[in-house]
Amino acid sequence: METILSTQNNRVKEWEKLKTKKGRKKTGLYLIEGRHLVTEVLQSDAITDYIVSTQEELDAISFDISEDKLVIVSDKVADRLSDTVTAQGIFAVVQIPNKQRQIQDPIPDEKGSWLFLDNIQDPGNIGTMVRTADAADFAGVVFGKGTADVFNPKVQRAMQGSQFHIRLVLGNLDEWTQSFKQAKIPVYGTELNPQAKNYQTIEKADDFALIMGNEGNGMSPELLTQTTANLYIPIKGKAESLNVAVAAGVLMFSLKDI
Amino acid sequence: METILSTQNNRVKEWEKLKTKKGRKKTGLYLIEGRHLVTEVLQSDAITDYIVSTQEELDAISFDISEDKLVIVSDKVADRLSDTVTAQGIFAVVQIPNKQRQIQDPIPDEKGSWLFLDNIQDPGNIGTMVRTADAADFAGVVFGKGTADVFNPKVQRAMQGSQFHIRLVLGNLDEWTQSFKQAKIPVYGTELNPQAKNYQTIEKADDFALIMGNEGNGMSPELLTQTTANLYIPIKGKAESLNVAVAAGVLMFSLKDI
Numbered sequence: 001m002e003t004i005l006s007t008q009n010n011r012v013k014e015w016e017k018l019k020t021k022k023g024r025k026k027t028g029l030y031l032i033e034g035r036h037l038v039t040e041v042l043q044s045d046a047i048t049d050y051i052v053s054t055q056e057e058l059d060a061i062s063f064d065i066s067e068d069k070l071v072i073v074s075d076k077v078a079d080r081l082s083d084t085v086t087a088q089g090i091f092a093v094v095q096i097p098n099k100q101r102q103i104q105d106p107i108p109d110e111k112g113s114w115l116f117l118d119n120i121q122d123p124g125n126i127g128t129m130v131r132t133a134d135a136a137d138f139a140g141v142v143f144g145k146g147t148a149d150v151f152n153p154k155v156q157r158a159m160q161g162s163q164f165h166i167r168l169v170l171g172n173l174d175e176w177t178q179s180f181k182q183a184k185i186p187v188y189g190t191e192l193n194p195q196a197k198n199y200q201t202i203e204k205a206d207d208f209a210l211i212m213g214n215e216g217n218g219m220s221p222e223l224l225t226q227t228t229a230n231l232y233i234p235i236k237g238k239a240e241s242l243n244v245a246v247a248a249g250v251l252m253f254s255l256k257d258i
Numbered sequence: 259m260e261t262i263l264s265t266q267n268n269r270v271k272e273w274e275k276l277k278t279k280k281g282r283k284k285t286g287l288y289l290i291e292g293r294h295l296v297t298e299v300l301q302s303d304a305i306t307d308y309i310v311s312t313q314e315e316l317d318a319i320s321f322d323i324s325e326d327k328l329v330i331v332s333d334k335v336a337d338r339l340s341d342t343v344t345a346q347g348i349f350a351v352v353q354i355p356n357k358q359r360q361i362q363d364p365i366p367d368e369k370g371s372w373l374f375l376d377n378i379q380d381p382g383n384i385g386t387m388v389r390t391a392d393a394a395d396f397a398g399v400v401f402g403k404g405t406a407d408v409f410n411p412k413v414q415r416a417m418q419g420s421q422f423h424i425r426l427v428l429g430n431l432d433e434w435t436q437s438f439k440q441a442k443i444p445v446y447g448t449e450l451n452p453q454a455k456n457y458q459t460i461e462k463a464d465d466f467a468l469i470m471g472n473e474g475n476g477m478s479p480e481l482l483t484q485t486t487a488n489l490y491i492p493i494k495g496k497a498e499s500l501n502v503a504v505a506a507g508v509l510m511f512s513l514k515d516i
Contacts, residue, residue, distance in 0.1 A: 124382075128501045137494035165496040236395035236455040238516050242507070243386045247505035250511045258494050 001069045005074040012077050012119065015052065015093060021149050027094050030151035030204060031081065034088040035061055036161060038095045044164040047095040054078050057089035083153040096151055104169040104177035111207050111257050112139025114180075116173050116187075118223055119146030119214040120244065127158020128245040133166060136252040140167030143178055146214070173211065177226050180209050187211065189219055189227035190251065192241055196232035199250075204257040259325045263332040270335050273310065273351060279407050286354050287311040288409035289339065292346040293319055305353040309446035312336050315347035334369060340413040354409060362427040362438035369465050370397025371514050374431050374445075375470040376481055377404030378502065385416020385472065386503040393466075394510040398425030400434055404472070417473060431469065435484050438467050445469065447477055448509065449488060450499055454490035457508075462515040470506045 004012060017023030018031040029049065032041060035057070041048055042063055052071045067197075078087040115133045120126050126148055130141050148155055150168050177187045187209040188202070211227065213219030224230055233247055242250070262270060275281030276289040279492055289305065290299055293315070298323055300307055310329045315336075336345040360398050373391045378384050384406055389400050406413055435445045445467040446460070469485065471477030491505055500508070 131497050132500060132504050134495040134497035135491075135493045135500050160497070162495075162497050166364060233393075233511070234516055237392040237394045237420075239389050239392035239418070239420050242390060242393050243503070245501070246390050246504055246507035247387060249500070249507050253491070253508045254511075258493055 003072045007080045040161040050093040052091040054089040106176040114209040115141045116211040117147045118144045123154035125245045130159045134162035142171040144173035186228040189230040196230040199231040210239045261330045265338045298419040308351040310349040313345040364434040372467040373399045374469040375405040376402045381412035383503045388417045389420045392420035400429040402431035444486040447488040454488040457489040
């Protein structure tokens, strides 16, 4: 068991770089923070290189981890590694699985319900949608072009453990859409357009994909032309739109046969 | 038209205090920020005392406002008044309507759909729920005990203009619940309890109230005993819960006859 007290320590500097996409790409590692996520990662298939923790936080919890993977740090180091205003004092340095490092081909005849994220930028929205997809028993979420990085610390935090429950893949949404349609699985786009199909007219099902688009601009116009149908949530009041994570929640629970 | 360049100016210091509940209570004023909200407030019934803006921001937009209500400020003053990392450069100092300063009695035979917020603490969640209630054509939202202040700048920002579209009142939720039930209008509580009633079994309606509870602890146990029924959203995956604003969205669009 090692102890690091200085924020100038080289390993601390390396771990801090995992907050950036460049740092994660270079090392193939990512950082998660907080008791809940660290507990979940240790129960998952993910390979954890180190648990980095303050002594105080370590004393408060108990888990099986070999001593050579444990690094005790000062509060200052924890603050440096933290992505939040109040550091939670415990972190895991985790290996990004090989298959999550690259764009993944669609799987022929993919079953279950899938959420496709097209250019979604807010980490909180992404995390909330993954969490909702988990709660609605979706099979997985495909992170399309322009969508914030799965391993961004803010995205990881917002997913609240659901990243260890359902499949998260990087994908080309055009290809995934084509593949689903070839397998006769419907792919529903979404648009803020009263001319689109009212989502309430779609029968509940188990196998389908739902595409959510960018917070400000919606789905890419090209992708909109490739779907089975594009859905609309009727807005009856004076609000201009729904938050994308709320809209996704309404649609997932309406479309999915639960 | 007045110009203020120094953050040490007394009026700037006074406006800055409007970010706190104490400051708002003392003056009966609140502060909103950004082009969208300022435009909405000027079109609403609210009484705006001042528009405070940088020259740059003022040049970029146009609206009717008498010169004696306009105060031009420096970027530094705008940064000081701002609640965001990047100040939007335009603010309105607005009077809190008398009736929104105090707990409001329930209105007998209140019609329409209402959202009751029981001890909801995150400004983003509150704002998103108000915005969703607006989109679902709800009549209003009652801010119950423990719920963050309506005039908190973060709450105002997250509501994105919906605060000017639907009624927002402070209320004692026990009294509002009793009043609705006496008028034979159902009041639905919510709980994370599979023994509660599946929300999908409730027929769509126009007149009802839906209560959402605290992010971590749910609704107050006492209030749960007073409702017509308590609803549950079945969680089929491994997520422990839904985000409260997502759950509210699923329920509002499912219960409301739209």
